[in-house]
Amino acid sequence: GNRYTGLINKYRDHLPVSDDTRLISLGEGNTPLIKLQNIPRLIGKNVDIYVKYEGLNPTGSFKDRGMTMAVTKAVEEGSKAIICASTGNTSAAAAAYAARAGIKAFVLIPEGKIAMGKLAQAMMYGAITLQIRGNFDEGMELVKQVAAHAPVTIVNSINPYRLQGQKTAAFEIVEELGFAPDFHCLPVGNAGNITAHWMGYTEYHERGFSNSLPKMVGYQAAGSAPFMRGGPVANPETVATAIRIGNPQSWDKAWDLQKVSGGWFDELSDQEILDAQRLLAQTEGVFCEPASAASLGGALRDIKSGKIPEGSKIVCTLTGNGLKDPDTAIGQCQNAVLKTIDAELGQVRDSILQAMN
Numbered sequence: 495g496n497r498y499t500g501l502i503n504k505y506r507d508h509l510p511v512s513d514d515t516r517l518i519s520l521g522e523g524n525t526p527l528i529k530l531q532n533i534p535r536l537i538g539k540n541v542d543i544y545v546k547y548e549g550l551n552p553t554g555s556f557k558d559r560g561m562t563m564a565v566t567k568a569v570e571e572g573s574k575a576i577i578c579a580s581t582g583n584t585s586a587a588a589a590a591y592a593a594r595a596g597i598k599a600f601v602l603i604p605e606g607k608i609a610m611g612k613l614a615q616a617m618m619y620g621a622i623t624l625q626i627r628g629n630f631d632e633g634m635e636l637v638k639q640v641a642a643h644a645p646v647t648i649v650n651s652i653n654p655y656r657l658q659g660q661k662t663a664a665f666e667i668v669e670e671l672g673f674a675p676d677f678h679c680l681p682v683g684n685a686g687n688i689t690a691h692w693m694g695y696t697e698y699h700e701r702g703f704s705n706s707l708p709k710m711v712g713y714q715a716a717g718s719a720p721f722m723r724g725g726p727v728a729n730p731e732t733v734a735t736a737i738r739i740g741n742p743q744s745w746d747k748a749w750d751l752q753k754v755s756g757g758w759f760d761e762l763s764d765q766e767i768l769d770a771q772r773l774l775a776q777t778e779g780v781f782c783e784p785a786s787a788a789s790l791g792g793a794l795r796d797i798k799s800g801k802i803p804e805g806s807k808i809v810c811t812l813t814g815n816g817l818k819d820p821d822t823a824i825g826q827c828q829n830a831v832l833k834t835i836d837a838e839l840g841q842v843r844d845s846i847l848q849a850m851n
């Protein structure tokens with residue numbers, strides 16, 4: 495049959511697996527590329543904007559693409575446990591794929607700074623969840639140190655198989671559009687995903703599957719924007735907790751590819767990020783988490799200013815599902831649309847008439 499069984503099986507010719515490799519998969523990848531219909535009209539610009547909705551992966555983020563590869567290889571190499579530091583999505587993916595593989599997952603997360611859905615995932619999938627009194631960057635250093643002495647495989651994006659899996663998102667985009675976009679915009683934390691996408695686009699270009707390469711544009715949250723500051727940020731802060739990272743692990747590669755591709759880095763305020771998240775949900779029906787909205791928010795700003803010219807074809811990666819972070823969503827929409835009324839016909843009818851006026 496032609497049942498979709500995940501990205502390793504689909505792209506095995508482009509990935510470091512053999513016919514004997516036992517694949518640890520949950521059917522990840524093959525996510526929708528949605529063309530925006532209302533936002534280009536709203537901003538009055540002639541552009542094609544597509545959003546790659548990675549929030550529809552099995553654990554709700556793009557991390558599943560990397561994790562299927564990392565855990566597949568860890569198991570192939572005989573590992574019985576994996577470990578990561580995480581702002582929440584990597585830990586959710588690690589926990590799920592470890593459960594699938596029947597190995598242990600240890601996850602280090604910053605106490606009080608991960609979205610509720612992500613914490614629920616780590617716990618529900620049965621990861622040994624270590625909340626640290628510290629941030630992601632401190633967790634990352636601890637993971638590197640402990641993995642040198644303990645029988646655990648690191649599955650953060652410094653694990654090379656992670657980026658191998660994640661590059662397949664670029665393959666899917668080129669196949670679906672029939673070309674590479676002019677601009678590809680992503681939110682940037684550790685800068686692993688922007689690096690993986692560039693790998694994917696470059697490989698397909700070299701094989702003659704696309705005629706061009708996109709300009710790669712990375713957006714950070716202003717309080718966590720080391721690429722804009724020219725070096726690590728000691729105490730990163732942002733409402734977009736997924737990208738609350740001050741010391742990106744893929745600094746050199748990301749810095750180079752941004753230059754080579756003709757792209758750039760930029761930053762958004764928390765308010766701009768939340769505005770973009772709400773705009774996308776309320777005008778297009780697509781709910782992403784705050785960090786993900788940085789790609790669209792940044793792209794819209796650059797389209798309005800003309801930095802991204804009219805006539806461009808733009809892909810924005812929506813890295814995670816909006817359901818991951820219900821607290822932030824409810825917190826910013828409450829006054830606008832939430833009303834409490836009596837269970838009474840008149841009040842329901844009045845509410846409808848009021849809203850339709």
Ligand code: F0G
Nearest residue numbers: 580581583584683684685686687813814
């Ligand atoms: N968007 C979301 C929703 C993320 O979870 C992350 C990273 C990024 C963007 C940034 O991607 O690090 O490759 O530049 N989350 C990691 C985690 C750090 O632990 O879940 P990047």
